[in-house]
Amino acid sequence: MYYACLTPPWFFKWDILFDFLFLCVAFLISAFAFTIYRKIEQSNVKTFSISFFFIGLSYLSQTLINGYIFTHIGNGICGYLALEHLNFISFIGISAHLFFMLLGLSILVYTTLQSREPKILYLLLGGSLTAILLSRNRISTFFILSALYFTLITWHFMDNAFKKKQKNTLLIAISFLILTLGWIGFLFTSYSPLFYVTGKLLELIAFILIFWNYRLLRKK
């Protein structure tokens, strides 16, 4: 048995709002990266843009599915809710969220590894999807994989910040460190819904920092 939603009922509306903000920031970063790619035609900028596009799609799926649950079932569903008990549309929505997030994170890990070997990307994607499909508790496996990918990405950004010692590199490193902590928090959601709320709040802080960095870049 695996669980679809562990949001406390009082937090459900905020959860939808937060996901909407995350999708806006992710699409904004993706579009900005793509305009830069059009100017310099550097392949890692293209993959970076694609990764944020998929992360944005993942939050879009999450927003739509939570919006659907909220309007059709109500916020009383949250607690331990089996994925099997949701109808087909909800199942597709949640599966899309997992798939797009893992796709986005795998591409971002591949980009930060600075490898030109596509086999690494296929390995990351194949490994993630196999682990999810073979898992008994797919949501927990998804959180474990995502937390692992965020750790790898944060390692790259921390290394970049230490090497360059600039305000914008530090801002991105801190925001991804906070994101990683938030996703590690999601791992403990089955113990208490408060871990989910804490994770979401950390995610919000991280996305505000990413957006702040975006504003600084646009001003240059």
Added chain:
Amino acid sequence: MNKKRDKLEIIHSILKTLQEKGEHTKPTHILYKSNLSHQMLTEYLTELIKGKFIEEITTNDRKKHYRLTEKGFSYLKDYDSIKAFLESYGLN
């Protein structure tokens, strides 16, 4: 000891030279200003022509000159923003 210049900085230096010199810039002038070897400069110029950042003009006396394209001017205008973005995410 001077910090090693990255690709972005070298391209910026070449394009900036073309912008400052104007319409017909000789390769020797670019070579002098960008502080590159002849072979490296040829590679960069080929890449910039391929990317449509600059154009090669052959004069009546069969000498090669270079000038910036619209894409090249646009790159120079957005250089600070591009550089900061690439640095932020460690993509350079």
